[in-house]
Amino acid sequence: QLQLQESGPGLVKPSETLSLTCTVSGDSISSSSYYWGWLRQPPGKGLEWIASIYYSGSTYYNASLRSRVTISQDTSRNEFSLDLRSVAAADTAVYYCARIHSVHGYGDSFDCWGQGTLVTVSS
């Protein structure tokens, strides 16, 4: 059974870097059938896609966050990670990792999600 689990600090200071890891079990992130990605949801607000990575190592970023975000993968650990630099209070959110179903090379839907982790940006 596929499971995704986010891990990382729950509190980050303003201007520092938010780093999260998603550990995948029940599937391989080296599969060509899927992308893997990060999304977030500020308290009481809607969902926002942040970034995705393909097994080949190709990366894709939300244009509004591109200058501050890096997504990477460690296939030996079956994990992928997110770094968000220079955080501010507006980055406070529940961060989710997810598997992205791929059809004809397009990632078309987020078909399995981690439980999410709340990250608060505060001094």
Place this chain on the structure above:
Amino acid sequence: QSALTQPASVSGSPGQSITISCTGTSSDVGSYNFVSWYQQHPSKAPKLMIYEDRKRPSGVSDRFSGSKSGNTASLTISGLQAEDEADYYCCAYAGSGIFYVFGTGTKVTVL
């Protein structure tokens, strides 16, 4: 890139059918057959309910159905049940550069 437009709330009585609309543009909803819908209960992760406009993942009740016409996608819940009370989000793939645009979200209330 603006969020897709959804009604803030929709309600219905048990057994009724409701429809949630999701309006975008020719660059997102109208461009690809890649609209998906997510159900989110309070403090829970979203769950995929519909993908590729109208396909249902294994295990999702056939009371949920998706459709699309032009730049507007719709999610219909038939035979409304108490457990359907949740927030629902649409999402559209918008091509390289933008990639994914989410809807504003709709709160479904079962009266």
